Amino acid sequence: MSTQRDTELPILAVEGVSKSYGEQIGCADISFDLWPGEVLAIVGESGSGKTTLLNCLSAQLLPDRGRARYSMRADGLRDIYDMTEAERRFLMRTDWAFVHQNPRDGLRMTVSAGANVGERLMAIGQRHYGNIRASAVDWLEKVEVDAGRIDHSPRTFSGGMQQRLQIARNLVTGPRLVFMDEPTGGLDVSVQARLLDLIRGLVTRLQLSVIIVTHDLAVARLLAHRMMVMRNGHVVEEGLTDQVLDDPQHAYTQLLVSSVLQA
Amino acid sequence: MYVSVKGGEKAIDKAHELLAKERRGNPGVPEITTSQIAEQLTLAVDRVMSEGSLYDRELAALAVKQARGDLIEAIFLIRAYRTTMPRFGYSTPVETSRMAIRRRISATFKDLPGGQILGPTFDYTHRLLDFELEKENPADEDPPATRPEPVDGHTPRVLELLGNQGLMEPPDGACPHNGSDDDSIGDLTRQPLGFPADRDVRLQNLARGDEGFLLALGYSTQRGYGRNHPFAGEIRMGEVRVEFVPEELGFAIEIAEITLTECEMVTQFKGSKNVPPQFTRGYGLAFGHCERKTMSMALVDRALRADEFDEERVAPAQDEEFVLAHSDNIQATGFVEHLKLPHYVDFQSELELLRKMRAEIAKTHVEAAE
Amino acid sequence: MEREKAYNFAYLDEQTKRMIRRAILKAVAIPGYQVPFASREMPMPYGWGTGGVQVTASVLGQDDVLKVIDQGADDTTNAVSIRKFFKKTAGVETTTETGRASVIQTRHRVPEDELRPDQILVYQVPIPEPLRFLEPRETETRTMHALEEYGLMHVKLYEDISRHGHIATTYAYPVHVNARYMMDPSPIPKFDNPKLHRMAALQLFGAGREKRIYAVPPHTQVHSLDFDDHPFEVQKWDKACAICGAEDSFLDEIITDDAGGRMFVCSDTDYCNRQCEGVAK
Numbered sequence: 001m002s003t004q005r006d007t008e009l010p011i012l013a014v015e016g017v018s019k020s021y022g023e024q025i026g027c028a029d030i031s032f033d034l035w036p037g038e039v040l041a042i043v044g045e046s047g048s049g050k051t052t053l054l055n056c057l058s059a060q061l062l063p064d065r066g067r068a069r070y071s072m073r074a075d076g077l078r079d080i081y082d083m084t085e086a087e088r089r090f091l092m093r094t095d096w097a098f099v100h101q102n103p104r105d106g107l108r109m110t111v112s113a114g115a116n117v118g119e120r121l122m123a124i125g126q127r128h129y130g131n132i133r134a135s136a137v138d139w140l141e142k143v144e145v146d147a148g149r150i151d152h153s154p155r156t157f158s159g160g161m162q163q164r165l166q167i168a169r170n171l172v173t174g175p176r177l178v179f180m181d182e183p184t185g186g187l188d189v190s191v192q193a194r195l196l197d198l199i200r201g202l203v204t205r206l207q208l209s210v211i212i213v214t215h216d217l218a219v220a221r222l223l224a225h226r227m228m229v230m231r232n233g234h235v236v237e238e239g240l241t242d243q244v245l246d247d248p249q250h251a252y253t254q255l256l257v258s259s260v261l262q263a
Numbered sequence: 264m265y266v267s268v269k270g271g272e273k274a275i276d277k278a279h280e281l282l283a284k285e286r287r288g289n290p291g292v293p294e295i296t297t298s299q300i301a302e303q304l305t306l307a308v309d310r311v312m313s314e315g316s317l318y319d320r321e322l323a324a325l326a327v328k329q330a331r332g333d334l335i336e337a338i339f340l341i342r343a344y345r346t347t348m349p350r351f352g353y354s355t356p357v358e359t360s361r362m363a364i365r366r367r368i369s370a371t372f373k374d375l376p377g378g379q380i381l382g383p384t385f386d387y388t389h390r391l392l393d394f395e396l397e398k399e400n401p402a403d404e405d406p407p408a409t410r411p412e413p414v415d416g417h418t419p420r421v422l423e424l425l426g427n428q429g430l431m432e433p434p435d436g437a438c439p440h441n442g443s444d445d446d447s448i449g450d451l452t453r454q455p456l457g458f459p460a461d462r463d464v465r466l467q468n469l470a471r472g473d474e475g476f477l478l479a480l481g482y483s484t485q486r487g488y489g490r491n492h493p494f495a496g497e498i499r500m501g502e503v504r505v506e507f508v509p510e511e512l513g514f515a516i517e518i519a520e521i522t523l524t525e526c527e528m529v530t531q532f533k534g535s536k537n538v539p540p541q542f543t544r545g546y547g548l549a550f551g552h553c554e555r556k557t558m559s560m561a562l563v564d565r566a567l568r569a570d571e572f573d574e575e576r577v578a579p580a581q582d583e584e585f586v587l588a589h590s591d592n593i594q595a596t597g598f599v600e601h602l603k604l605p606h607y608v609d610f611q612s613e614l615e616l617l618r619k620m621r622a623e624i625a626k627t628h629v630e631a632a633e
Numbered sequence: 634m635e636r637e638k639a640y641n642f643a644y645l646d647e648q649t650k651r652m653i654r655r656a657i658l659k660a661v662a663i664p665g666y667q668v669p670f671a672s673r674e675m676p677m678p679y680g681w682g683t684g685g686v687q688v689t690a691s692v693l694g695q696d697d698v699l700k701v702i703d704q705g706a707d708d709t710t711n712a713v714s715i716r717k718f719f720k721k722t723a724g725v726e727t728t729t730e731t732g733r734a735s736v737i738q739t740r741h742r743v744p745e746d747e748l749r750p751d752q753i754l755v756y757q758v759p760i761p762e763p764l765r766f767l768e769p770r771e772t773e774t775r776t777m778h779a780l781e782e783y784g785l786m787h788v789k790l791y792e793d794i795s796r797h798g799h800i801a802t803t804y805a806y807p808v809h810v811n812a813r814y815m816m817d818p819s820p821i822p823k824f825d826n827p828k829l830h831r832m833a834a835l836q837l838f839g840a841g842r843e844k845r846i847y848a849v850p851p852h853t854q855v856h857s858l859d860f861d862d863h864p865f866e867v868q869k870w871d872k873a874c875a876i877c878g879a880e881d882s883f884l885d886e887i888i889t890d891d892a893g894g895r896m897f898v899c900s901d902t903d904y905c906n907r908q909c910e911g912v913a914k
Binding site: 085089111115120124 | 782787791862
């Protein structure tokens with residue numbers, strides 16, 4: 001698991017991003033660079049500000065301060081907070097992907113699995129039913145969903161299948177940056193393991209850059225090259241995943257790591 | 264041979280004749296007069312004025328008569344008449360603290376400046392049919408109850424009393440109708456409803472809204488769908504003066520005296536460690552005597568203010584688009600009842616499709632069998 | 634009644650008409666865009682054509698000749714009632730002949746005859762928002778229009794094809810106007826959709842309850858949504874009209890007895906009459 005730095009530019013350059021809710025700090029003064037093909041885990045307990053940060057980074061929430069510059073395919077680094085709503089939405093359905101903890105938040109539950117996968121293709125102008133359907137079949141297979149279920153409602157799918165369908169729906173347009181919010185959160189342990197394995201395979205094969213929020217250090221260990229530990233809205237420690245987990249420097253990280261070991 | 268249907272015009276004329284006969288009923292029974300309606304079916308007239316958005320007892324009584332007692336139909340007649348009236352301008356805000364009060368109650372204080380006035384209310388009657396009313400009673404010798412004149416003094420409202428002690432949020436709430444550039448008050452009859460709506464427009468929508476719809480929504484907040492812990496801070500009913508400033512005069516003149524019912528709910532308090540807590544409020548106001556309507560309106564007004572107080576919008580009564588888009592009974596009844604209009608063409612299209620799909624399936628079954 | 638005389642030409646007061654005309658002008662300038670307008674209470678119920686009536690009242694002049702149809706026919710009750718309304722309040726000449734009319738108000742059909750540049754077709758619209766049944770929130774649909782996020786419309790068509798083998802929308806079939814706005818053509822059968830494309834007459838759409846006016850200016854491109862490999866198609870009948878023999882018109886099905894007997898006749902009664910006269914001559 002080596003971090004690739006063969007390009008000049010990071011894919012996402014974050015500087016001083018802060019967000020408060022009145023007196024309550026959401027996240028404070030967060031800066032980091034994410035490089036192409038790199039997986040960054042943001043870990044912390046609930047209330048640590050990791051979800052606020054993820055929402056800011058994916059521009060679903062506008063921060064009070066700071067900037068986050070994204071490496072556009074065409075015109076280099078641009079601050080996502082300076083973009084128009086139209087540009088941000090366009091990114092969100094082409095070059096970016098967002099995998100929600102609860103697949104129901106990321107899927108359209110009233111239409112078939114095939115339509116769920118095909119929607120982003122239709123949104124960017126594909127108008128050939130046969131091709132859209134072929135892509136859907138291809139992606140269902142990639143995420144290990146039986147292609148025979150393409151016309152079934154996601155409501156008839158198990159939790160693990162729904163989550164894999166959500167991933168297929170997101171990756172069908174070939175995004176470069178994927179945000180994941182506790183993607184294995186609501187699942188049984190055995191289902192989690194299979195899903196993590198699948199995500200790891202896809203990330204490597206497709207050279208995706210990923211920011212993943214999790215409270216589960218095992219998820220970070222398995223997927224992430226690098227990790228940031230958050231507490232009360234601040235990053236208390238960051239570094240290579242193995243380094244942080246095997247030799248935590250900050251007292252809070254030490255506590256987190258030891259509590260996992262005891263459990 | 265088949266000839267396509269003709270005679271719609273004749274059918275309509277005949278239908279109108281029948282309708283007129285039905286309205287009149289048995290000609291052996293004296294015809295009801297509009298003044299009887301205006302004097303004796305006062306609450307029906309009040310509702311028609313309120314939801315018809317036009318304060319005119321005579322016209323409302325006429326509408327009730329013409330509509331054969333169907334109040335939504337009567338409201339419809341009034342709305343359609345109102346829309347043709349020339350508009351001179353807007354009155355100055357009426358001052359309900361100067362109301363000539365005929366009824367005033369507070370559920371929050373036993374006694375208060377100005378006192379509690381029970382007034383004409385069904386509240387404490389036993390709901391027993393009064394068969395005396397079946398008989399025609401000779402007119403009472405007593406003169407009709409005289410209504411008090413609007414007062415120049417001031418009967419303070421309960422919520423003002425709480426406000427003076429800092430216990431109540433200001434009347435305009437966290438963001439006074441917070442909208443339009445020139446800070447003017449919105450008017451739904453001149454500007455289409457847009458979302459999100461400001462509170463002024465929301466209140467206008469609710470004041471014109473269907474009593475039954477608001478009642479159900481208000482009730483639902485009490486049953487846990489968007490609870491806001493209401494107390495009936497004050498309900499007052501009586502007469503207020505309406506004043507208008509003609510441009511050429513430049514000062515206010517009194518143009519009318521109207522009956523209003525006003526309800527102010529005291530609701531769920533808000534605050535934090537640093538901001539001292541205050542009660543919040545919901546407001547209801549309508550023409551005539553209509554407590555059920557104004558109380559429901561106040562509950563729904565408060566529910567719709569969820570965003571101001573960072574409350575999660577989860578219940579139907581808190582859903583602005585849902586409430587405001589469906590409150591108007593004239594819109595609702597029109598659209599529901601338009602299903603009576605012919606839909607041959609659309610239905611024909613569906614019929615063709617259905618047959619085609621059935622034929623396709625039949626064909627595949629035959630092929631499968633072969 | 635004395636008060637009845639107080640009504641202005643074509644019912645609405647001139648200020649209101651000006652307001653509606655401004656909305657119409659804006660609608661013409663932005664084809665397919667839904668312009669909010671302060672719809673008035675009308676003396677007929679919402680859902681019965683109040684939007685169309687307000688638009689007609691605003692464009693109607695003393696010299697206009699008005700035709701009103703419902704389901705293609707001049708003689709359906711609602712068409713009669715609206716025609717009577719304008720006869721009474723505007724005193725304009727009315728007609729059932731498509732060719733003679735300068736303003737045609739319609740519900741659910743487009744006349745079979747080709748319309749001319751000097752004619753205006755006014756549609757009655759119940760639900761103007763083509764995205765409404767996919768997304769109930771006005772705030773969201775407005776954003777979707779602003780950003781041209783129309784992928785969802787094709788999701789609906791995709792679902793039709795995957796379930797039935799073909800697109801199963803038969804009326805109120807969505808169109809893309811001037812390659813910009815997604816528009817509901819009102820609940821006309823999709824049979825009529827091709828007539829909207831580059832029509833010489835001005836097409837105005839009025840939705841009273843929903844308070845929206847939109848327009849398709851003359852000769853504007855109107856594209857019915859489809860897929861490259863599932864192109865848009867209109868309904869076809871294997872029968873001709875039982876009265877006039879027309880083979881190119883939209884046919885209504887008439888149940889003739891209770892033993893399953895049925896026949897097909899033109900929905901456009903004026904067209905049907907003229908076909909008959911043509912045959913007789």
